[in-house]
Amino acid sequence: MGAALPVVRALRGFLPERAILHEEEDTRPYECDGLTAYRQLPMVVALPETEEQVRRILETCSSMKIPVVPRGAGTGLSGGALPPGDGVLLSMAKFMRVLRIDPLARLAVVQPGVRNAVVSELAAPFGLYYAPDPSSQIACTIGGNVAENSGGVHCLKYGLTLHNVLGVRGLTIDGEPLQLGGEAPDAPGYDLLALAVGSEVMLFVVTEVTLKLLPKPQCARVIMASFDDVEKAGAAVADVIAAGIVPAGLEMMDRPATRAVEQFVQAGYDLEAAAILLCESDGTPEEVEDEIARMKTVLQRGGATRMTVSRDEDERLRFWSGRKSAFPAVGRISPDYYCMDGTIPRKGLGEVLRFIAAMEKKYGLRCPNVFHAGDGNLHPLILFDANNADELHRTELFAAEVLEKCVEVGGTITGEHGVGVEKINQMCVQFRPAELELFHAVKRAFDPHGLLNPGKAVPTLARCAEYGRMRVHGGQLPHPELPRF
Amino acid sequence: MIESFAKSIRDAAARGRALRLRGGGTKDFYGNALRGDVLDTRGHAGIVTYEPTELVVTARCGTLLSDLEKTLDENHQCLPFEPPHFGTGATLGGCVAAGLSGPRRASAGALRDFVLGVKLIDGRGQPLSFGGQVMKNVAGYDVSRLVAGSLGTLGLIAEVSLKLVPKPQAETSLRLEAPQARALELMNRWAGQPLAITATAWHDGELSVRLSGSDAGVRAAVAKIGGAALDASFWNGIREQSAPFFSGTEPLWRLSVPSTSPPLELQGEPLIEWHGALRWLKSTDDAKKIRDMARRVKGHATLFRAADKTPGCFSPLEPVLERVHRQLKSAFDPAGIFNPGRMYPEL
Numbered sequence: 001m002g003a004a005l006p007v008v009r010a011l012r013g014f015l016p017e018r019a020i021l022h023e024e025e026d027t028r029p030y031e032c033d034g035l036t037a038y039r040q041l042p043m044v045v046a047l048p049e050t051e052e053q054v055r056r057i058l059e060t061c062s063s064m065k066i067p068v069v070p071r072g073a074g075t076g077l078s079g080g081a082l083p084p085g086d087g088v089l090l091s092m093a094k095f096m097r098v099l100r101i102d103p104l105a106r107l108a109v110v111q112p113g114v115r116n117a118v119v120s121e122l123a124a125p126f127g128l129y130y131a132p133d134p135s136s137q138i139a140c141t142i143g144g145n146v147a148e149n150s151g152g153v154h155c156l157k158y159g160l161t162l163h164n165v166l167g168v169r170g171l172t173i174d175g176e177p178l179q180l181g182g183e184a185p186d187a188p189g190y191d192l193l194a195l196a197v198g199s200e201v202m203l204f205v206v207t208e209v210t211l212k213l214l215p216k217p218q219c220a221r222v223i224m225a226s227f228d229d230v231e232k233a234g235a236a237v238a239d240v241i242a243a244g245i246v247p248a249g250l251e252m253m254d255r256p257a258t259r260a261v262e263q264f265v266q267a268g269y270d271l272e273a274a275a276i277l278l279c280e281s282d283g284t285p286e287e288v289e290d291e292i293a294r295m296k297t298v299l300q301r302g303g304a305t306r307m308t309v310s311r312d313e314d315e316r317l318r319f320w321s322g323r324k325s326a327f328p329a330v331g332r333i334s335p336d337y338y339c340m341d342g343t344i345p346r347k348g349l350g351e352v353l354r355f356i357a358a359m360e361k362k363y364g365l366r367c368p369n370v371f372h373a374g375d376g377n378l379h380p381l382i383l384f385d386a387n388n389a390d391e392l393h394r395t396e397l398f399a400a401e402v403l404e405k406c407v408e409v410g411g412t413i414t415g416e417h418g419v420g421v422e423k424i425n426q427m428c429v430q431f432r433p434a435e436l437e438l439f440h441a442v443k444r445a446f447d448p449h450g451l452l453n454p455g456k457a458v459p460t461l462a463r464c465a466e467y468g469r470m471r472v473h474g475g476q477l478p479h480p481e482l483p484r485f
Numbered sequence: 486m487i488e489s490f491a492k493s494i495r496d497a498a499a500r501g502r503a504l505r506l507r508g509g510g511t512k513d514f515y516g517n518a519l520r521g522d523v524l525d526t527r528g529h530a531g532i533v534t535y536e537p538t539e540l541v542v543t544a545r546c547g548t549l550l551s552d553l554e555k556t557l558d559e560n561h562q563c564l565p566f567e568p569p570h571f572g573t574g575a576t577l578g579g580c581v582a583a584g585l586s587g588p589r590r591a592s593a594g595a596l597r598d599f600v601l602g603v604k605l606i607d608g609r610g611q612p613l614s615f616g617g618q619v620m621k622n623v624a625g626y627d628v629s630r631l632v633a634g635s636l637g638t639l640g641l642i643a644e645v646s647l648k649l650v651p652k653p654q655a656e657t658s659l660r661l662e663a664p665q666a667r668a669l670e671l672m673n674r675w676a677g678q679p680l681a682i683t684a685t686a687w688h689d690g691e692l693s694v695r696l697s698g699s700d701a702g703v704r705a706a707v708a709k710i711g712g713a714a715l716d717a718s719f720w721n722g723i724r725e726q727s728a729p730f731f732s733g734t735e736p737l738w739r740l741s742v743p744s745t746s747p748p749l750e751l752q753g754e755p756l757i758e759w760h761g762a763l764r765w766l767k768s769t770d771d772a773k774k775i776r777d778m779a780r781r782v783k784g785h786a787t788l789f790r791a792a793d794k795t796p797g798c799f800s801p802l803e804p805v806l807e808r809v810h811r812q813l814k815s816a817f818d819p820a821g822i823f824n825p826g827r828m829y830p831e832l
Binding site: 103104127128156213284416419439446 | 536537538539540541561584586590591594595597598607611613614615617618619620621622623624625626627628630631633634635639650651652654670673674676677678679680698699700701702704705741742743744745759762763779782783784785787799800802803805806809810812813816817828829
């Protein structure tokens with residue numbers, strides 16, 4: 001506790017006692033985010049309620065050279081909000097106000113602690129909604145969504161967080177205010193808003209977000225199509241795109257995933273199918289009818305063995321409920337699961353799925369797959385028992401191999417969950433030293449002393465050299481050009 | 486070709502000589518005064534990969550925008566942001582560096598929204614790769630979108646990957662009579678409804694609307710909006726600034742404002758796009774007055790075309806942002822050789 005005292009004393013100068021947690025019983029709930037494999041007790045948790053308090057916390061920490069890690073709802077899956085053992089965890093949970101909904105301008109101005117689903121609920125009376133819908137949308141916050149550039153199941157047609165954020169306001173680590181983007185399009189200068197979204201809070205702390213609202217489609221229907229072969233289902237996805245259709249949602253689940261889900265939510269999935277596709281159309285009733293008919297024809301030709309079209313909104317939501325609860329459902333059939341997040345060009349799907357199947361054998365672990373098929377974002381879920389140290393170790397190796405395979409087929413190690421602490425080694429595989437150096441320089445442009453979320457998202461070159469040594473295969477280093485220390 | 490670019494860049498950096506990165510030169514008019522020895526990017530041309538079912542194209546910087554669009558068109562796909570060419574020689578690299586979007590921007594998104602990855606040569610002559618060819622990618626900072634619209638001040642954009650969309654099944658355009666305030670209200674109201682609107686423009690009492698999408702969607706929107714049929718070539722005239730409004734010698738301002746801002750009380754002739762968010766203004770009014778007005782409604786004003794660019798083409802940055810800009814510039818281009826001063830004097 002002794003170590004906490006100077007910063008606690010400093011924070012007490014402007015924060016009420018209830019906004020400072022430093023006893024273990026109070027800080028324990030903050031020791032991890034959604035990636036529970038990594039835990040660290042924060043030295044102090046600060047719970048500010050005003051932007052001025054955030055500014056003073058940052059100013060204080062900056063002058064004392066104490067690291068700061070911001071946190072929203074803690075639902076992140078890559079350890080991005082893993083606390084600093086020697087610093088302040090800055091909880092933005094009290095920033096829960098929706099400041100303005102402007103139906104004519106089609107935008108909402110919200111504080112970062114507002115939950116994702118709340119925005120659409122409040123916009124609904126105006127016939128509007130906020131498009132990005134990550135599976136955790138009832139819990140995750142807009143601030144977290146901005147940090148991770150969260151996606152969801154409707155990204156192919158409606159984009160990611162970055163396509164739906166008009167502007168952010170925030171504070172640098174030194175407490176200086178900045179405004180990026182805004183209600184007017186195309187802000188002058190460099191597109192710093194693009195850097196900010198998905199930056200994993202490495203650059204500055206977001207205190208206010210302006211979101212784009214879209215008109216709610218009049219109706220939506222979803223086709224559930226069964227396939228007797230996973231690769232056929234993958235090919236059918238390409239066929240839909242080739243037919244000039246951009247479905248509102250296009251998701252795939254393999255049989256192990258549908259079986260896990262069905263026990264949990266009874267979504268009505270075809271459990272005999274090797275894979276199912278969920279293809280959604282939205283628009284006017286005429287548009288939807290037309291598009292559903294076209295998609296059915298394409299899927300039929302692509303070898304669908306069974307197709308069911310949602311008859312009403314209840315059934316449509318039931319079909320989606322299975323997909324959206326895939327993670328917790330898998331959590332019920334295994335003591336633990338490890339969710340991956342690679343993205344690949346769709347054409348690499350067959351190759352990657354065969355690779356995953358081979359890895360299941362190699363490591364003796366099961367791995368159901370859910371897949372944002374429309375945009376190539378895979379979420380293989382490795383099932384393991386964390387109490388078994390060897391299983392945990394095998395899981396990590398399994399995951400690393402799959403992510404590196406994603407890079408090999410032209411994809412990326414993370415589509416929407418972020419690098420955090422989890423995938424920091426794989427960054428060494430995806431990027432070369434000069435690129436990583438530039439990322440560090442980008443961070444320094446905002447945070448010269450590296451106090452904001454230190455050690456996350458971008459590995460040091462020394463770390464990459466170390467990782468390279470660990471994964472030497474057949475005497476061949478993956479990046480011979482890397483300096484070896 | 487990459488190696489030859491890299492060598493020119495290393496030489497220029499060593500000698501501290503400015504380089505003017507240039508494709509077809511169709512956007513030479515845009516931004517502040519041009520400086521430096523021309524580094525012509527047109528030799529590095531051609532589509533690298535294009536698989537229509539991936540909805541992604543990767544092409545080299547010198548690829549003619551018209552060639553690229555022709556290939557996409559043959560596959561019933563298009564660049565969703567409808568970029569202006571401003572001349573037959575427009576290249577993909579210049580298009581991305583300028584970061585300009587056309588009439589469809591308000592409904593489909595901006596150029597930067599569709600950039601998935603870039604290969605960039607930085608000011609040290611290092612080839613770097615950011616982003617990729619997939620739609621979801623959060624590994625590392627989004628440098629590819631940062632360089633979109635950076636006017637070549639951060640590096641030579643050697644190759645770009647872009648997300649595509651299928652061409653709409655049906656398209657039709659309409660024209661209605663409406664005074665400016667009423668037109669602004671209509672554009673914003675319609676944009677909040679599930680109508681297949683992909684462009685709006687208002688000029689001199691006439692409101693033009695383009696509808697694109699499925700046959701059923703377009704039919705439903707036509708019934709809702711009404712008005713008389715308008716030839717589709719109208720939008721080309723707006724995008725390419727070949728419409729009569731854009732002729733003349735007065736300075737042309739591009740005011741970017743919240744779409745619901747009322748008619749701006751400025752001297753000169755306006756033309757409005759993007760549901761009210763983009764307001765072109767032909768005006769000889771004082772630059773400070775125009776910028777103050779833009780700032781008052783929380784927007785900004787760019788001196789888009791003018792013989793005299795003394796006031797600076799782009800709205801000045803706040804001090805904190807200016808500092809971040811300078812630091813980013815020196816991270817990418819430590820010798821300060823790429824298009825110096827084209828965006829801001831200090832970059």
